Amino acid sequence: MSSTLYVVSTPIGNYDDITLRALNVLRDVDFVICEELSQGKRLLKYYGIDKPLEALNEHNEATDAEVTADHIKEGADAALISDAGTPVFADPGARLIHIAIQKGVKVVPVPGPSSLMTALVVCDFNIDKFYYAGFLPRKANERIQVLKDIAAMHTVSVIMEAPYRFRPLVEDCLKTFGRKRKAMVAVDLTMPSEKIIRGTLESVYEEYVKSPFKAEFILIIDAPGNI
Template structure:
């Protein structure tokens, strides 16, 4: 009798509100032979709440290759496996890619069980274009590296989405303000679907003020959605910024003029630099 492989299910779990746990997801987690979880202690609380007693196996960045080998062997033996993360849809800034990649190479069926996603939830309430967007995940912890990433995205016209931890939220928004400009629109989505859920939309300058007004506002897990840059042909400067740039360009190289004009006018130095390029061309 031929042995058929099991199925690898990629299962979304709630990001806060337990009522968002789909019936299909619960049924899948009950019927598989093992659940691969990022943090088994965290996931056991969720499963216990729903009366799911399926065994758990840890799968995280420190044991991913070893755990993958064990799980693939079980799948090849005909058992089915569910992959979950601590919250939301697996692989969105969570481990598991290696397991799924190897499963595909071994011709094991991989089935998505959709559900909650902080990324999609934030986009749905941001009021910005979601036809095309760039998800950049978590930014680097150190400011220099973080600013380099943000600078590389400063002229991107697509909507930008980031995840951020509470202890870095002020620093990250500060760096965004410097790289994207004070007037760029941002949306801070804090503790989505949880008791203290907050969606705050404003200019980056005002969002930074809002965060600093109350320390409590800095607590919780954040999704940051940022308006894309305006296309170059629509990046007209206000009269004062244009006057300052024209004066500075008579004495300074473009890069220095843009930086100094940004300090004087509050307009993004990238916008000023791009404007200067069009004048030079």
């Protein structure tokens, strides 16, 4: 390996879900680029891997991505990981990949766990087509406008949000999509505490009110006409 950036998927919760190829790459590269140093250290320590770590996140990617890309261009091999799952989806790394490609660095995907796909395959909706909305705006008026735009697409929609904003998000979805729209919430995927709530937006909301959770989640809303 030489002058290569590997984009490595890591477990979204259960450390048993890592691939053999991901482990081999993490062992062989010169250094690992992670979102947060503490999480990166924890992951590598679990697998008995000792590699230099560089943090690349929302606070420094704009300024440090080019320096990191130059380091790789000079002959180093690096692995880009996120705190959990597949890098770049709602995580840092896109700028680094863009700059690396512009500099002629070889960028290699190492596929594996993804919270997005893990949730989709158990949602019981037709997912031949879907829209990944990611994280929505924090301000209510902006969030509602985005939800209206999503509703106008008439397709399965996938939304991610911080645990403490689940309630306002679903309340806005109720106003936008209607109470009877089919929906599913996947909470703490792959963990012993994993919970999947299926039903309508109304029943999902009622379940949350009855038994609130404070964990990572993905909300999937079905296309209209499938009530």
